[in-house]
Amino acid sequence: MSNRLLESIEPKEVFRYFEDLTRIPRCSGKEENVVAYLISFAEQHGFDWWKDEKLNIVIKKPATKGYESRPTIILQAHTDMVCEKDKETVHDFDTDPIKIEIEEDRIIAKETTLGADDGIGVALALALLADKDAEHPNVELICTSDEERGLVGAEHFDMAMVEGDVLINLDANEEGKFVVGCAGGPVVRIEIPLERTTIVPNGMSALNIRIRGLTGGHSGEDIHRGRVNSNKLMARTLVSLSHEVNYMLGDISGGIHYNAIPRETEAVIFVNAQEKQKVIETVLSYRTTYKNEYKVTEPDMEITVQECLDGSDNLLSDLSKKRLFDFLYLCYSGIVRMDAEIAGAVESSVNLGTIHLEKETAVIQMMTRSSLESAYREMYNQIAYLAECVGGTVHIMSDCPEWEYNPSSEVKKVFHKVYQEMFGKAPEFFILHAGLECGVFAKKTNRPMDMIAAGPTSKNLHMPGEHLSISSVQNFWRFFKEVVKHI
DSSP states (O other): OOOOTTTTSSSHHHHHHHHHHHTSOOBTTOOHHHHHHHHHHHHHHTOEEEEOTTSOEEEEEOOOTTOTTSOOEEEEEEOOBOOOBOTTOOOOTTTOOOOOEEETTEEEOSSBOOOHHHHHHHHHHHHHHHOTTOOOSOEEEEEESOOTTTSHHHHHOOGGGOOOSEEEEOOOOSTTEEEEEEOBEEEEEEEEEOOEEOOOOTTEEEEEEEEEOOOOEETTTTGGGOOOOHHHHHHHHHHHHHTTOOEEEEEEEEOSOTTEEOOOEEEEEEEEGGGHHHHHHHHHHHHHHHHHHTTTTOTTOEEEEEEOOOOSSSEEOHHHHHHHHHHHHHSOOEEEEEOSSSTTOEEEEEEEEEEEEOSSEEEEEEEEEESSHHHHHHHHHHHHHHHHHTTOEEEEEEEEOOBOOOTTOHHHHHHHHHHHHHHSSOOEEEEESSOOTHHHHHHHOSSOOEEEEOOOOEESTTSTTOEEEHHHHHHHHHHHHHHTTOO
């Protein structure tokens, strides 16, 4: 008896490849197994393929009869996924398959990310290449690596390995809404030096303060939804608490990926035992305030404070605590500015993604995004200036270029025409407030690239509970096979 959950769902080939991908560990930077899978696919079907040292792979399929003179189409998707899970969930992303379930129209991973971003893009491309009845021009499939950590694979990809100048990126996540431009911006690593002290007054109690149960989400696509950043909320809590009682900071950590809105943050503080109850009551009063402020967007918010066992020889000095809090409390995180030309669109934003303390350094990772280069450069300058004010340093981990909208795009016109004819309504086109590899490809080649991004509907990206719409995949598959015939 087969143990494949999706084998009876149409289109069977698309879901077969997608289910295969959920069984292959492929966290960012660990794509060896999925690349081996793609090479095996290419060889089984007799397709030419090429791989570089960064684990980008190209698979080429010749045009079908009658389409030989049409322009070559580049299909593009990324092989890696954001690997995030609930803190209590036992799951090893290096070895374990993703546990998927079907709920009505959804394929969902409840306790981890699903990897539909961008596993469904890869699956759609493979299904098209494998479909002997599909009609299309020459197709070049680029599967890039390490996209989620800053478009690393695309940055190292040699565009001389492909010939097409029409590119369909399969990393969009809403059916009938096609992306024609995207934001750019640097990922910034901030390091603040720490001084530790072993001189701890007698009679101190260690308390663990924990924020969890937040919604989280994609730091670009979900930034406008009013969701709470757990790192910023913890900074607010600790700074507010410092006005009430004196305490020492033992540790603070929050967030897993800089490109996800953090859902959980915890801190360990040391207080005079006589003030322990006051601290607990004060933090719980903050919880009441926060739950009222965010009752719509964060219905499952949890804030706990409880005594814990922790060594008292590794605490921050008062000066280090102040410098760290100055940065975390004063740095901006969220929407910086809305787009003045496109109603409802975010132009610029920042995400305070991760915090963790090493022995002598606080390490903070932030992601900037904007459709304007001047805006994300200014956001970086503000971060760097604040870091300098607290004695820290900054380093640009990656720098994603924006993809500038081309109002004369021919592929956009084709997508509009085919979608209108198939579904009886006009599609939407928009500029995405997130990074796509299209911007990198455009800046890596001298030839003009006509590009668009598309895909079926998936939700809750970069967080547990990520899910993919089955009916949307079915609609998009029909559209996808039709639109490649008209380019």
